[in-house]
Amino acid sequence: MAESESGATGGADAPVVGLHVDGGVAIVEIDRPTSLNALSVEVLAGLIDAVRAAATDDAVRGVIVSGAGGRAFAAGADIRGMQSFSPAEARRSAGLGHELGALLESIPQPVIAAVDGVALGGGCELALACDFVYASAQSRFGQPEVKLGLIPGFGGTVRLPRAVGIARAKELIYSGRMVAADEALAIGLVNRVLPDRDALFAAARETLAEISANSGNAVALAKGVLVEASGRRTEHAVAIEIDGFEQAFGHPEHDEGFAAFLEKRAPRF
Ligand SMILES: CCCCCCCCCCCCC/C=C/C(=O)SCCNC(=O)CCNC(=O)[C@H](O)C(C)(C)COP(=O)(O)OP(=O)(O)OC[C@H]1O[C@@H](n2cnc3c(N)ncnc32)[C@H](O)[C@@H]1OP(=O)(O)O
Numbered sequence: 094m095a096e097s098e099s100g101a102t103g104g105a106d107a108p109v110v111g112l113h114v115d116g117g118v119a120i121v122e123i124d125r126p127t128s129l130n131a132l133s134v135e136v137l138a139g140l141i142d143a144v145r146a147a148a149t150d151d152a153v154r155g156v157i158v159s160g161a162g163g164r165a166f167a168a169g170a171d172i173r174g175m176q177s178f179s180p181a182e183a184r185r186s187a188g189l190g191h192e193l194g195a196l197l198e199s200i201p202q203p204v205i206a207a208v209d210g211v212a213l214g215g216g217c218e219l220a221l222a223c224d225f226v227y228a229s230a231q232s233r234f235g236q237p238e239v240k241l242g243l244i245p246g247f248g249g250t251v252r253l254p255r256a257v258g259i260a261r262a263k264e265l266i267y268s269g270r271m272v273a274a275d276e277a278l279a280i281g282l283v284n285r286v287l288p289d290r291d292a293l294f295a296a297a298r299e300t301l302a303e304i305s306a307n308s309g310n311a312v313a314l315a316k317g318v319l320v321e322a323s324g325r326r327t328e329h330a331v332a333i334e335i336d337g338f339e340q341a342f343g344h345p346e347h348d349e350g351f352a353a354f355l356e357k358r359a360p361r362f
Pocket of ligand 1: 170186216
């Protein structure tokens with residue numbers, strides 16, 4: 094399996110986003126630990142470049158998004174950078190976050206947010222834009238924007254209710270309070286909590302390996318249907334699912350999957 098390393102600098106000197114591919118997994122890592130991986134325009138641009146590169150690499154079957162330093166996944170959008178924003182600048186910059194969120198939801202590979210430390214504001218929204226979240230026991234999550242006189246601006250008002258329900262999303266967004274990893278697990282914000290960073294990445298890799306043993310086409314179709322249908326009225330959602338179901342039957346991997354089962358052997362996708 095190919096192994097490669099690159100860094101997206103977004104114009105800064107040291108790379109603010111790293112990309113490492115090995116064993117079919119692309120690790121996309123925010124690398125601004127002194128600012129708790131705050132999301133600057135350079136970081137957002139670097140993340141978009143890295144996710145695009147991972148998505149178009151045939152060797153990549155899964156993506157892990159993470160933050161360097163062990164204290165933060167991302168402590169939110171860069172407050173210093175936003176301080177002087179005009180409303181129009183804020184709208185433009187939020188657009189970059191939405192571009193990243195849409196990209197994460199549109200690439201065919203599964204994306205796991207591996208959170209080790211704080212995921213706050215735009216950082217929590219970045220994790221929510223991934224397919225699902227694994228967290229270390231020391232992690233904390235929150236949407237503290239109201240403490241800055243803001244509201245979530247990277248899709249948190251859409252994705253957080255989908256994850257935890259509208260009532261809990263209202264409580265977290267109105268209060269701006271942080272939730273520890275165990276509470277995040279209990280309310281559905283994260284799928285798994287692991288004791289430490291090593292266990293976190295091992296679990297994420299293990300799940301991506303489990304998924305990559307399945308039909309890549311079927312997983313990609315399921316992702317597209319789930320993203321497209323989530324939050325829609327049932328009849329609209331079902332219609333989207335029917336389209337995806339029909340597409341699956343037209344792909345060779347459907348033939349292989351069925352043949353493998355009937356021949357009592359492992360599928361070769
Ligand atoms: C050039 C323009 C760039 C703009 C940004 C991109 C465009 C985005 C625009 C639209 C975005 C909309 C959606 C998102 C909105 C948000 O995310 S709002 C921010 C939400 N996050 C927060 O409010 C968390 C802020 N941080 C904290 O509360 C604390 O840091 C902490 C996490 C509780 C940890 O506290 P503590 O352990 O005491 O450490 P600190 O000393 O506070 O932090 C260490 C250093 O890191 C810096 N830092 C932390 N968070 C941020 C941040 N979000 N932005 C910038 N810098 C941050 C902190 O200032 C410290 O730095 P130094 O003082 O230099 O040591």
